[in-house]
Amino acid sequence: MLGKLKIPIIILLTAVISSALTLTLIEPKSMTTASSDEKFEKLFSTYETIKKEYYQDTNDTKLVDGAINGMVESLDDPYSDYMNQKEAKSFDDNISSSFEGIGAEVQEIDGKIMIVSPIKGSPAEKAGLKPRDKILKVDNKSIEGMSVNEAVMLIRGEKGSTVDLVVERDGSGQMDFTITRDTIPLETVYFEVEDNVGKIQITKFSESTAEELKKAVEELESKNVKGLVLDLRQNPGGLMDQAILMSDMFVPKGKTIMQVENKDGSKEVYKAENDPITDLPSVVVVDKGTASAAEIMAAALYQSARIPVVGEKTFGKGTIQTAQTFNDSSSVKFTIAKWLTPNGEWIHEKGFKPQVKASLPEFASLPYLDPKKGMKPGDSGEEVKTAQKMLNALGYKEMKEEGFFDESTKSQVKAFQADHKLSASGELNEETIIKLMEALQKMIAENDVQIEKAIEVLKK
The missing domain is CATH 3.90.226.10 (2-enoyl-CoA Hydratase; Chain A, domain 1)
Known part of the structure; x- marks a missing residue:
């Protein structure tokens, strides 16, 4: 050598x-x-x-x-x-x-490409990718059986371009992400x-x-x-x-x-x-x-x-x-x-x-919501349930977390929109979903129980 x-x-x-x-x-x-x-x-x-x-x-x-x-x-x-x-x-x-890329470390396990960790401040982190998420598709193309390098070449791209990912998360099933690539610091x-x-x-x-x-x-x-x-x-x-x-x-x-x-x-x-x-x-x-x-x-x-x-x-x-x-x-x-x-x-x-x-609260692991996929009264499914959990974590609690967009959910969405100076339509449109996830991330950052525990240990 x-x-x-x-x-x-x-x-x-x-x-x-x-x-x-x-x-x-x-x-x-x-x-x-x-x-x-x-x-x-x-x-x-x-x-x-x-x-x-x-x-x-x-x-x-x-x-x-x-x-x-x-x-x-x-x-x-x-x-x-x-x-x-x-x-x-x-x-x-x-x-x-x-x-340039999305900013996520990955590895291959049992023929699947798995996220090890998103990089701080990267598009992957901002989009909500989590450790151990398994990537199933890139731009609607299955990557099962691909090597890490083959998958990476599909995921990478120029700053400003987008890539669509389908991932599988334990406990949440399949989830769709559209991520805009950027320069990774x-x-x-x-x-x-x-x-x-x-x-x-x-x-x-x-x-x-x-x-x-x-x-x-x-x-x-x-x-x-x-x-x-x-x-x-x-x-x-x-x-x-x-x-x-x-x-x-x-x-x-x-x-x-x-x-x-x-x-x-x-x-x-x-x-x-x-x-x-x-x-x-x-x-x-x-x-x-x-x-x-x-x-x-x-x-x-x-x-x-x-x-x-x-x-x-x-x-x-x-x-x-x-x-x-x-x-x-x-x-x-x-x-x-x-x-x-x-x-x-x-x-x-x-x-x-x-x-x-020391573990972060459950709401810190809630899946990403695609802002482009809006929700309205009468809708149902895991995305509605996730939105309800986010609202609940932020203090809008007068609704059940059952995955059905009922009148009580509409009322809480309107309350959230009013508090954040959005048009109070009662629907989870793109602007509202973005603001909802921003508010949740801010609360997580301001209530970092792991760092709080570390400081507590430090001062003993």
Whole structure:
């Protein structure tokens, strides 16, 4: 291998391809060398037979790509994949440049493309996509059985263009989304002061995240905050080296940050090399959208620095991937190792459990309502029931949540419209639905029980 490898702990290719990776160039073996091995006789015999006997002309590139795809798919590993030139370029472009898309990390599970986490401020988040939503269709085309890369190429697109998604959500069934693509911001660290506590939200682990975090901590210390809340919710991960650097800022020098278990069972132990950059008391907040590199940091800070973790059980991504780039610029990425917590736990498909449980209220998980699909008295269905739950959560309670748009529902809609200076028609038109979802999101943000619990723990 040439050069220094930066390993992406989460290689969950995204609808915006937002996980970064510095590719290590590996010279591919020539076909002559490979064909001399008996193991490849059947492969090359098939290739030659198709070239000579198939009734139509064949494309050499497609045949070779198909063979590589088949080998990678036989691994039955959602984190290993083959990328053609176009896909590899899209992936590589996002190491250091901005990109356009919907802003959602995805992975393939059992032939379905599943949302790991929407990115903060992205169109996907604003539209209401949630972790573990399964994408069934893109622009009315089924993507069942597609690789992550194939699905991503359909979902991505230029800023301002729209994409229609059909997703399946546990407990809610199928849901339709129309999302306008946008430029996904490069910033990965956001911070503010609340109640004399510094809140730092880390949205992913890219090349600049460690430096962004360091600056955020320094800025908050200059404001004389009494503690820090590190918000890793909805963070799908990214580069392992960033997770190590960021954990090193809080874990005492010499303490273990993580372990890597190789194929042969040998282990590499990564330890903190520096003293912590701050002595402020800290708390970490996680949820089911916290994955991979974000899980590394959460586990390291708890097990090696005794920093409490608050929230919900994390996603559970415990493998490491790298990539091999070929001379034609195509690339194959594959899993090379497991990563373990400082205590030697492998959290893959199990997740990391917070020490203090805290969940957002039920209304925070209500499905998205398509503003273009209005509702009026006499309508019924899950969309009506969802609207009723939203109104109820906002204090308009004089109706049953049974999914039927009756007179009491109409009355509550009119009350909501009057309070928000909308035309009081009593129908859930596009303007009203948009305002309804905005009001709910504002209430969720203003009543963030997980952050409140974290601050409570911090002050004990």
